[in-house]
Amino acid sequence: MKCAGQIETRAVEESSINLDPIQAAGRLTPEAMKAVIAWGDGYSVCDNCHKPFRLDYVTKPPIADFHTEAAAWLGMDQIQLVPGARRAFQEVTGALVGKGEPVIMTGMGHYTAYLSVEVVNGVVREIKPTPDHHITADAAAESIENAIREFGYAPKLVFVDAVDFMYGNMHEVENIAKVAHQYDIPILYNGVYTVGVLPVNGKKLGVDFVVGSGHKSMAAPAPSGVLATTDEYAEIVLRTTKIQGNLTGRKFGIKQVGILGCSLMGDPAVGLIASFPRVKERVNHFDEELKNHKIVTDALLSIEGTKVASEYPRKHTLTRMDTAESFDIVAQTHKKRGFFLSSALNKRGITGIMPGVTKQWKFNTYGLTTAQAEYLADSFIEIAEENNMVVG
Amino acid sequence: MSQKAIDAVFTGLFNLTDIRVTLRETSPLHHLTDEQKERTKKTVENIRKQLEILEGELL
Numbered sequence: 542m543k544c545a546g547q548i549e550t551r552a553v554e555e556s557s558i559n560l561d562p563i564q565a566a567g568r569l570t571p572e573a574m575k576a577v578i579a580w581g582d583g584y585s586v587c588d589n590c591h592k593p594f595r596l597d598y599v600t601k602p603p604i605a606d607f608h609t610e611a612a613a614w615l616g617m618d619q620i621q622l623v624p625g626a627r628r629a630f631q632e633v634t635g636a637l638v639g640k641g642e643p644v645i646m647t648g649m650g651h652y653t654a655y656l657s658v659e660v661v662n663g664v665v666r667e668i669k670p671t672p673d674h675h676i677t678a679d680a681a682a683e684s685i686e687n688a689i690r691e692f693g694y695a696p697k698l699v700f701v702d703a704v705d706f707m708y709g710n711m712h713e714v715e716n717i718a719k720v721a722h723q724y725d726i727p728i729l730y731n732g733v734y735t736v737g738v739l740p741v742n743g744k745k746l747g748v749d750f751v752v753g754s755g756h757k758s759m760a761a762p763a764p765s766g767v768l769a770t771t772d773e774y775a776e777i778v779l780r781t782t783k784i785q786g787n788l789t790g791r792k793f794g795i796k797q798v799g800i801l802g803c804s805l806m807g808d809p810a811v812g813l814i815a816s817f818p819r820v821k822e823r824v825n826h827f828d829e830e831l832k833n834h835k836i837v838t839d840a841l842l843s844i845e846g847t848k849v850a851s852e853y854p855r856k857h858t859l860t861r862m863d864t865a866e867s868f869d870i871v872a873q874t875h876k877k878r879g880f881f882l883s884s885a886l887n888k889r890g891i892t893g894i895m896p897g898v899t900k901q902w903k904f905n906t907y908g909l910t911t912a913q914a915e916y917l918a919d920s921f922i923e924i925a926e927e928n929n930m931v932v933g
Numbered sequence: 934m935s936q937k938a939i940d941a942v943f944t945g946l947f948n949l950t951d952i953r954v955t956l957r958e959t960s961p962l963h964h965l966t967d968e969q970k971e972r973t974k975k976t977v978e979n980i981r982k983q984l985e986i987l988e989g990e991l992l
Binding site: 554555556557558568571574575578579889890891910912913916 | 943954957958961
């Protein structure tokens, strides 16, 4: 079914259980789905934009209120809507990092974090993950010390992922923040898998920036996200324009420089705001998400040879499985080779696991109902039994 | 301007969205619980009402 021209109607979520690790917590709430119907026109949020003509002052729709509430919710002083977490990274590096200056990054960071350093001609120095795929405060301290020896001064910024995209492991942000601050280095909490999914309080964590992704974890359309910070760093990173045209004398009010003025409009902004009440509530029920996740991991672990490659017991619903000794052995002789698993899942209305991969693969059960988690668990067992694997 | 027609269009779309949400919550089998069936029945009735309003206002 086409929705326009050659564009298919996307009905993945209506027809399937979608396990794609990056899509799970970005699925829209009913409120956001309704809001995007009404606010899709380009500059829709500008209907009631009055002096001082800035997005975060708009009261209809309640964008101003969102800024106040979301900053408090994250335990930070100020917040800015951004078109995706990557733009928040870029805004922070743009304000704090100069040419050739070092930034500390976890070795498990998202590529856009690296690019946000590259775009300002900065230099990345990584924190080495432990063999069990964790980032520790000790390793962070070592990287900072190494950078100081190499550059002769402290790095300009530390990025830390609360939960990484590779394993869905949780990292010791609070301790890393303490280490960073011992060297007077600001720290950015990359919460793209936590903000909107589980409780996050930047003040308690002792971080200077909290970055969240609307489309990854706040049930919002893409591109959307938030950059929250302290009053101290807001003066630098969220600074307002001072530029003036040399011939015309034009000035641009209180537009924010780092994000080039009004940052997020239309459906991404209104969708994120529409989801916000439900998102604020849902973070308090992450334990229920973990229970549903356990139904699935327990079923997978009952298949002989299957392991969880992520930390275990699980603390997040994004998990990397190791099935090199189970599904991958079947793949070696199956007529569909490695595609047998995704094919068998697709037959059962399950999608989102990378086709053709049977050694290690990731999935995310966030947002599934218990009935869906049970169906998923039963499906994995059925597929194993169909392929004469030992279950028990 | 027909405010009634405008309201009916959005109400209908929002009601359809509620059914879309039920499809998502019950995918892939779409076996609805009795409560979900009852809720969907009421929603469908409401969509019919919106269609009647649109016929009355616009046709």
